[in-house]
Amino acid sequence: MKELAKQYNPEEVEDRIYDMWLKGSCFHAEVNPNKKPFTIMMPPPNVTGQLHMGHALDNTLQDSLIRWKRMQGYEALWQPGCDHAAIATEVKVTNKLKEQGIDKHALGREGFLKEAWKWKEEYESRIVNQLHKIGSSADWDRLRFTMDEGCTHAVQTTFLNLYKKGYIYKGSRIINWCPVCHTSLSDAEVVHEEQDGNFWHILYPLADGSGTIEIATTRPETLLGDTAVAVNPEDPRYKDMIGKMVKLPLTDREIPIVGDEHADMTFGTGAVKITPAHDPNDFEVGKRHNLPEINILNDDATIHCPGSKYDGMDRYVARKAMVQDLKELGLLVKIVPTKHNVGTHDRCGTTVEPMIKPQWFVRMEEMAKPAIKAIETGELQFVPENYGKTYLHWLENIKDWCISRQLWWGHRIPAYYCQDCGEMVVAAEMPKVCPKCGGTHFKQDEDTLDTWFSSALWPFETLGWPEETPEYKYFYPTDVLVTGYDIIFFWVVRMVFSGIEQTGKVPFHKVLIHGLVRDDQGRKMSKSLGNGIDPLEVIKKYGADALRMTLLTGNAPGNDMRFYWSRVEASRNFMNKVWNASRFIMMNLDKAALPETMPSNLTMADKWILSKVNSLIVEVNRNMEAFDLGIALDKVQSFIWEEFCDWYIEMVKPRLWSEEDETKSAALWTLKHVLITSLKLLHPFCPFITEEIFDTLENPETPLMRQAWPEFSTALDFKEDEAEIETIKEAVRSIRNVRTNMNVAPSRKATTYVVTENERVRKTFEHSKVFFATLAYASDVIIQNDKTGIADDAVTVAIPDAVIYIPFADLVDIAKEKERLEKEKQKWEAEIKRSTGMLNNERFTSKAPAEKVQEERDKLQRNTQLLQQVTERLAALSK
Ligand SMILES: [Zn+2]
Ligand SMILES: [Zn+2]
Incomplete structure (x- = not known):
């Protein structure tokens, strides 16, 4: 038999094992009508960076589930891939070019895209390698990218389907604009933060010279885009003013006073300026009163107001200048400090500007309905359940989805404009002839799609959709989605409504939500705090199995967890325990012939541990089904460490060391059976060490990861023996407690009397005499019915149905x-x-x-x- 190395060295073992799996196509799944499919779609990591602790957790959960199902006999597909991450990547590539002194615009669209693809190649292989390191058993033969040919085809098909249905439309809407990234943003990309600001109270003179009206605003510079002043129609102060005109200060325009509910009588002066082009609420007021929309900002947030002195100024410079000018005109009443909510771009921190831009939208009302129904019927379930509420909240309040982005890196919108007559044609390819004027010159829309438009199709586009491929028919819909709670809206919601709309099916049935991995003080790991821990560093130091174990055992579905180095050390210690116990067993197996089948002379202890590991299978399955992976692993760990190593191995040592013991081979058979079963049960969580031990022990044709998952066997169900060994364990534990309290060294052996009138207990101790003596540090074990011959000063230990006596003098040198x-x-x-x-x-x-x-x-x-x-x-x- 091969031998295990003296010490477990994860660094040496892990790469070798992973290569062996790869070479053996162990991760590969094929359409197989003889098996049931089980599918998990890997949330595609962005090609922007590297693996962080969140990825490590997310992937460990998925890998454990897929390995478990694979061993259970399912055709288990874990579909991997990467996301092009439109804006995130574009920002990174732009900055990288900037460092090289290259301006993105000077390079042009095509040149920039070349650079972006280079970036993608580099970072994709980097992140894939990192996923290898933590042991991910994804089907790498099927690696996909959200901008590869198949995904591009799926995106186009979806766009055309939605357009034909009237669900995609182009419209001028007020959107969030990032003046630094030069693109529109979805509401979810905008972070609201409270900032210090002011209310500037300004007088607008009435055009007929009959007085003024006072308004208050936090953004005086937008005054240039005002097209009305609104007052509440019920407000007695202003009732008579509705319909009058005011002279807009700093301009030569006159604007009307309109009556609108939007003006709150109880707030400020009750009169508000209306800037439809730069405020979402004013935009609505403008629609109601047919007001013009005057855009006063350029894309970089400088003032656009031709002919005015403010034209070209930065928005904040203009604000200062205008406030000064208003003051000089005597129109500035007062400045009142206030705190207000300001929207900022989540990627760059810039204050966003509400702006009117022609954009593409997806109409959400109809598509949201079946996605809401899916959760009500239970076809879609969240674990933990309460995240279903988050999901519903998003869907019930959903607005039309702005899908166009003014970026280069992404799927370009399949809309073409006739250069002769302006006609727009939405089609998969550039049209040859204009259907309106017969012209032949077309230009494609410059915009690209929101990155989530393609990742929303991930569960089916990766399987060949829109083609009815065998993979699509077999593996779709998928079984479970594993993801963090932070992208329920961005991603989960959009996959569900897109899946239902495009395929008629809910794309997965269960969503396992996990939390964040925080530092040991509970803070979010972040670049700015510098408290991030690199999973690769942990792997290098302690091995991937120790990292996986730490992430799994600290985790309950939906909850954040904290990362402690001490816990990784404890996990590493467990690996060493498993390694050393296996080495010990293998050394003993080497010395004796082993029965092929279960021996008939199993002892009570053998039956106990066999029965224990047998029921452990059921417990692990039950917890895995409930997605309590941490509990499942915890049970395996405490079985191996306590029951198997601390108790059983200690119990059988005397039998292994005795040449005469007739039950020696039964002990060896049991040791091997329990070890193999334990390795299998531990494998989904700690794949490397278990594979290495199993392969060394069995030298099998099929590696452990492809072996069958253990099943509960009634032949190994020995409930009575379990109970009896528990009696012995309790006696040993109590004796050890007493000895510890009395400061007795383990080397000091003592005569131990077991006094019982109970026939069953008597037999139990008789059968277990040898190992009981060892474990309880007894020089001799005497079992009797009464106290005859036992000294009065004997120390007593009571257990159910028996009392144990140890002569005091045996324990202590008086x-x-x-x-x-x-x-x-x-x-x-x-x-x-x-x-x-x-x-x-x-x-x-x-x-x-x-x-x-x-x-x-x-x-x-x-x-x-x-x-x-x-x-x-x-x-x-x-x-
Ligand atoms: Zn930005
Ligand atoms: Zn035309």
Whole structure:
């Protein structure tokens, strides 16, 4: 038999094992009518960066599930891929070019895209390699990219389908605009933060010279785009002014006063300026009153106001200048400091500007309905369930989805404009002839699609949709989606409505939501805090299995977890325990012939551990089904560590070491069976170490990851023996407790009497005499019906239906113990004298710091207690 290395060295083992799996196509799944499919779509990591702890957690959960199902006999597909991450990548590539002194616009669209593809190649292979490192058993033969040919085809098909149905439309809408990234943003990309600001109170003179009207605004520079002042029609202060005109300060325009509910009588002066082109609410007011929309900002947030002195100024410079000018005109009433909510771009932190831009939208009302129904009927379930509410909240409040982005890196919108007559044609390819004027010159829309438009199709586009491929028919819909709660809206919601609309099916049935991995103080890991922990560093130091175990056991569905290095160390210690126990078993297996089938002379201990591991299978399955992976792993771990290593292996040692013991081969058979079953149960969580041990032990044709998952067997169900060994364990534990309390060294063996009238208990101890003696440090085990012959001073240990007696003299050398206790007694007496002296000294108690005095009082109390204990034990010894 091959031998395991003396020490487990994950670095050496992991790469070798992973290569072996790859070469053996162990991760590959094929359409197989003889098996049931089980499919997980890997949330495609962005090609912008590298693996972080969140990815490590997300992938460990998926990998554990897929390995478990694969061993259970499913055709298990874990579909991997990467996301082009439109804006995130474009920002990165732009910055990289900037560092090289290259301007994106000077390079042009095509040149820029070339650079972006280069970037993608580099980062994709980097992130894939990192996923290899943590042991991901994804089907790498099927690696996809959201902008590859197939996905591009799927995106186009979806766009055309939605357009034909009237669900996609082009419209001028007020959108969030990032003046730095030069693109529109979806609401979800805007982070609202409270900032310090002011209310500027400004007077607008009435055009007929009959007075002024006072408005308050947090953004005076937008005054240039005002097209009305609104007052509440019920407001007695302004009733008569509705319909009058005001002279808009700093301009030569006159604008009307309109009556609209939007003006709140109880807030500010009750009169508000209306800037339809730069405020979403004003936009709506403008629609109601047919007001013009005047855009006063360029794309970089400088002022656009031809002929005005403010034209070309930055928005904040213009604000200052205009406030100054208003002041000089006597139109500035006052400035009131306030806190207000400001929207910023989540990627670059720039304050976003509401702007009117022609954009592409997806109409959401109809598509949201079946997605809401899916959760109501239970066809779609969240784990934990409460995240279904988050999902519903998004869907019930959904607005039309702005899908166009003014970016280059992404799927270009398949709309073409006739250069002769302006006609728009939406088609898969550039049209040859204009259907309106017969012209032949077309230009494609410059915009690209929101990155989530393509990732929304991920569960089916990766399987060949829109073609009815065998993979699509077999693996779709998928089984479970594993993802973080932070992208329920961005991604989960959009996959569901897109899946239902395009394929008629809910794309997955379960969504397992996990939380964030935070640092040991509970803070989010972030670049700015510098508290991020690189999973690869953890793997290098402790091995991938230890990292996986740490992430899994600290995790409950939906909850954030904290990352502690000490927990990784504990996981590493467990790996060493498994390794050493396996080495021990293998060394013993080497020395004896092993029965082929279950031996008939199993002892009670053998039956107990066989029965335990047998029921462990059921428990692991039950917890995995419920997605409690952490609990499942915890059960496997405590079985291996406590029941198997600490108890069973210790119990069988005397049998292994005795040449005469007739049950030796039964012990070896049991050790091997339990070890193999344990390795299989541990494999989904800790794939590397289990594979290495199994392969060394069995030298199999099929690696462990492709072996069958253990099944519960009634032949190994020994409930009675389980109960009996529990009795022995309780006796051992109680004896060890007593010995610890009395300070008895394990080397000091003692005669141990088991007194019981219960026939079953008597037999239990008789059968287990040998290992009971070892575990309970007994020099001799005597089992009898009554107390005959047992010394009066024997220490007693009670367990159900029996009492165990150990002669006191066996445990303790009385003369030596008395000597030791006397010394201790003197020490406490001296301490007490010292403390009492200090506390009686008035100078000490009045001058020393209060906590010093208290400290001394505590010491005195503690030492008095200790003295009392020592005195009592001395008295007992002198009896
Ligand atoms: Zn930005
Ligand atoms: Zn035309």
